Amino acid sequence: MLNISGIREGFVLDHIQAGMSLQIYHDLKLDALDCPVAIIKNARSNKMGKKDIVKVECPVDALDLEILGFIDHDITVNVIKDDKIVEKRKLHLPAQVKNIISCKNPRCITSIEQELDQIFLLTDEKREIYRCKYCEEKYRNPNRRKSNTPPQAAGHQT
Amino acid sequence: MRHLMSPLDFSVDELDRLLDLADDIEKNPAKYAHTCDGKKLATCFYEPSTRTRLSFEAAMLNLGGSVLGFSSADSSSAAKGESVSDTIRVISCYADICAMRHPKEGAPLVASQKSLIPVINAGDGGHQHPTQTLTDLLTIRSLKGTLGGLTIGLCGDLKFGRTVHSLINALIRYPDIRFVLISPEELRIPSYIREDVLTANNVPFTEVERLDEAMPQLDILYMTRVQKERFFNEEDYVRLKNYYILTKSMMELAKKDMLVLHPLPRVNEISVEVDDDPRAAYFRQAQYGVYVRMALILTLLEIDVNEP
Ligand SMILES: [Zn+2]
Numbered sequence: 001m002l003n004i005s006g007i008r009e010g011f012v013l014d015h016i017q018a019g020m021s022l023q024i025y026h027d028l029k030l031d032a033l034d035c036p037v038a039i040i041k042n043a044r045s046n047k048m049g050k051k052d053i054v055k056v057e058c059p060v061d062a063l064d065l066e067i068l069g070f071i072d073h074d075i076t077v078n079v080i081k082d083d084k085i086v087e088k089r090k091l092h093l094p095a096q097v098k099n100i101i102s103c104k105n106p107r108c109i110t111s112i113e114q115e116l117d118q119i120f121l122l123t124d125e126k127r128e129i130y131r132c133k134y135c136e137e138k139y140r141n142p143n144r145r146k147s148n149t150p151p152q153a154a155g156h157q158t
Numbered sequence: 159m160r161h162l163m164s165p166l167d168f169s170v171d172e173l174d175r176l177l178d179l180a181d182d183i184e185k186n187p188a189k190y191a192h193t194c195d196g197k198k199l200a201t202c203f204y205e206p207s208t209r210t211r212l213s214f215e216a217a218m219l220n221l222g223g224s225v226l227g228f229s230s231a232d233s234s235s236a237a238k239g240e241s242v243s244d245t246i247r248v249i250s251c252y253a254d255i256c257a258m259r260h261p262k263e264g265a266p267l268v269a270s271q272k273s274l275i276p277v278i279n280a281g282d283g284g285h286q287h288p289t290q291t292l293t294d295l296l297t298i299r300s301l302k303g304t305l306g307g308l309t310i311g312l313c314g315d316l317k318f319g320r321t322v323h324s325l326i327n328a329l330i331r332y333p334d335i336r337f338v339l340i341s342p343e344e345l346r347i348p349s350y351i352r353e354d355v356l357t358a359n360n361v362p363f364t365e366v367e368r369l370d371e372a373m374p375q376l377d378i379l380y381m382t383r384v385q386k387e388r389f390f391n392e393e394d395y396v397r398l399k400n401y402y403i404l405t406k407s408m409m410e411l412a413k414k415d416m417l418v419l420h421p422l423p424r425v426n427e428i429s430v431e432v433d434d435d436p437r438a439a440y441f442r443q444a445q446y447g448v449y450v451r452m453a454l455i456l457t458l459l460e461i462d463v464n465e466p
Contacts, residue, residue: 107283109262113241116268134264135285 007080010035010057013068014076018042021052024075027067027100033058066094095122097130105137160458161270161277165291165328173295180296180446180453187220193456193463194223200253201227202245202269203280204260209422210280210289213444214257217451226253231261243272250274255459258282276458284320289454290421291324293447298378300446301417301439306333311372313340313402314382314427316347321421322382323351330361337363338372342401344394345384369402373411379404381420381427381440404428409435419443 016024021039030037033056040053056063060079068075069091079087102118103110110116110132119133130139161167168176183190199218201211206229215225242260246269249256257278258266263285270277281287299305310329312322316339329335337356339347346365356363366372373379381404389395404418409432420428420440432438456463 105263107261107263107285109242109260109264109268109282112262113243113268115241132264134267135283136263 007055007057008083009060010055010080011060011063012078012080012085013054013056014051014078015045015048016052016054016075017072018048018050018052020072021054024052024054024068024071027071028063030054030056033062035062065089065091067097067100070094070097070100093122093125093128096120096133101130101139103132103135103137103139105132105135108132108135108137110134159274159276161266161273161279162288162454162458163267163270163277163279164286165288165295165324167288170331173292176292176450176453176457177296177299179456180449181300183452184300184446184449189463190221190452190456192222193461194218194221194459197221197223197255197459198253199223199225199227199455200249200256201225201229201280202249202256202258203227203229204231204258204262204265206230207259207281209444210259210287211257213289213447214278214280214451216448217455220448221452221455223254223455227257242268245269246273246277255455278454278458284318286324287320288324289447289451290321291328292450292454293443294321294325294380294419294421295328296450297419297439297443297446298417301442302377305329306335308334308377309336309338309375310378310380311338311340311369311376312347312380312382313369313372315345315384315388315398316341316382317345318385318388319382322347322380325380326351326355330355330359335361337361338376339363339365340367340369340372340402341365342367342398345398369404370408370411373408373416374413376412376416379412379416379418381418381424383420383423383425383427399425399427402427404432406431406435409437412437 013024021041025039035056035058038055042050043053045051065077070093073091073093075091077089077091078085079089097120099118101120110118120130120139121133123129123131131137199214201214203211211229218225242265246256250273253275255276256273257280258269259280260266260282263283266277266279266282279286279288295305302308316322326337384399386395403426416437417439418432418437422440422444
């Protein structure tokens with residue numbers, strides 16, 4: 001059983017690919033939250049070998065899980081209330097991501113007009129392909145795991 | 159209010175209506191000669207493309223409207239660092255509709271988001287050039303009577319040629335289309351068109367290297383030029399630019415009613431001796447380009463001539 005000691009209300013993000021926790025800390029803007037955050041790196045996992053875990057003590061609606069879905073929708077999101085896991089939230093790929101990634105196409109209008117929002121649209125859900133809204137350049141998430149079986153499917157792994 | 163960013167912005171039905179209108183314009187030009195009286199078209203060309211700009215301007219003038227604009231970035235406020243969004247807000251005060259050409263991909267889309275007037279993408283980098291595709295469709299439909307049941311040969315630079323990619327995307331929406339993709343190994347169609355567009359939609363196609371072998375089966379031969387700016391070394395460019403040259407003797411292999419199309423300007427890929435062949439349709443194609451832009455301006459300005 002996952003150790004959630006010390007968290008009354010918040011999230012435990014489990015089954016993060018080893019090495020990804022700091023990027024998630026950054027992308028979820030956890031540094032801006034005035035609340036306890038614990039990062040566990042290289043925890044042992046039967047399924048993944050090694051994994052990272054991030055624990056956040058904060059109100060349940062304070063985190064933008066859309067972004068988390070974009071980074072890796074196979075992460076397990078445990079919602080904690082009164083020291084118990086009350087919900088395992090399913091992540092999905094957001095239809096649009098704004099100002100998370102930027103277009104690398106040197107011919108794109110965003111390359112010369114920096115004040116434009118960097119917007120990517122999910123154009124192929126099955127293959128997880130996002131394209132720049134302006135130039136349609138493809139973005140492939142370099143952090144996506146290769147495995148086809150999401151860890152949530154296995155229920156009680158550690 | 160509607161803009162035109164990509165040829166696929168129009169459904170097949172909407173496209174039919176647009177091409178019908180272009181058809182009527184061709185047959186009854188007088189009926190349309192004053193439909194845009196008092197209206198202004200702004201041609202905002204951040205890079206020179208004389209042919210496209212003049213085609214838009216001719217279209218607006220034929221409708222009784224007038225034109226204003228600029229034809230290169232250094233003659234515009236962009237040279238002073240003004241954003242596309244700011245420029246279009248100002249242009250919106252001067253004109254009723256805008257055709258925008260820009261070297262950066264997505265610039266017309268950025269403009270359309272802030273514009274108070276319809277924006278037509280007149281070419282954005284290597285991305286889209288929808289009025290070229292509309293021109294190609296109108297030419298084929300007018301001269302062949304249909305957009306379905308055709309075997310279409312695309313020849314030359316199929317790798318970088320954006321007009322070819324757009325045309326494929328537009329034509330697969332019609333029944334019984336076959337493609338013969340004719341290119342040297344280095345300039346073959348990109349895999350995302352081969353797999354995601356052709357194979358995914360069960361569109362029959364073959365890839366060949368020799369134009370003479372493909373000739374006899376074609377209803378349309380769409381020639382493209384090899385663009386110098388796509389190559390890093392002069393040697394490759396020179397070799398590939400002379401790879402296909404359509405000659406009179408090669409035309410003898412073709413069907414009697416095959417059509418030769420080319421987005422123009424040509425370099426040397428169609429020999430001038432072919433120009434007098436009745437199957438050479440590329441100059442008529444330029445004329446259809448004006449008709450289709452007239453139809454587009456009327457459609458986006460929501461002007462209906464048949465209304466009382
Ligand atoms: Zn882009």
